[in-house]
Amino acid sequence: MRSVIAAFALLLLAACGGREAPAPVPPPAALGVHDAWTRSADSGMVTAVYFTLRNTEAAGVTLTGASSPIAESVTLHETHEMSGMVHMMALDSAVVVPGDSVVLAEGGKHFMVNGLRRKLVAGDTIPLTLTFSSGRTLDIRVGVRAPF
Ligand SMILES: [Cu+2]
Incomplete structure (x- = not known):
């Protein structure tokens, strides 16, 4: 009798095991950019680039700048509102600790192209x-949206 129960228990285990969804495989640790966009603009003009930079790696990174073959220069900026006036200030860097993101968005941090x-x-x-403080680089594509 005991062996029958044991066999039945094994069958149950096997059945349950068979139905179990495979364990989700975590995505590999990476430094990734999502939703990169800018607005349409004329040649010679200036535009701002926005995106979310997500860091799922074990170590923090420090974003220090960017460059593009289609622009004379690219600078990291932050928009501030002070006593009703909107100011833009140059930023030296933006730190992204492990498991976190930095968001470049309208009214906040952005790259000025x-x-x-x-x-x-x-x-x-x-x-x-x-470009990052470690000397590492990351190539991204930025989508161009209509002005409004
Ligand atoms: Cu700016």
């Missing part, structure tokens, strides 16, 4: 290379 070498049209994408 100066001296566009070509016109940006909605639907287009532009290349941007992010």
Whole structure:
């Protein structure tokens, strides 16, 4: 009798094991950019780039700048409101600790893309290379949206 119960228990275990969903595989640790966008602009003009930089790696990173072959320069900025006036200030860097994100968004941090070498049209994408304090770089594509 005991062996029958044991066999039945084994069958149950096997059945349950068979139905169990496979354990989710965590995505590999990475430094990734999501929702990178800018607005259409004429050649020679300035535009701002926004995105979310997510760090799922074990160590923090410090974003220090960016460059693009389609611009004369790219600078990290932050928008502040002080006594009703909106100011933009240059930022040296933005730190992203492990498991966290830094959000570049309207009214906050952004990359200023100066001296566009070509016109940006909605639907287009532009290349941007992010640089970090470690010397590491990350190539991203930035989608161009209509002005409003
Ligand atoms: Cu700016």
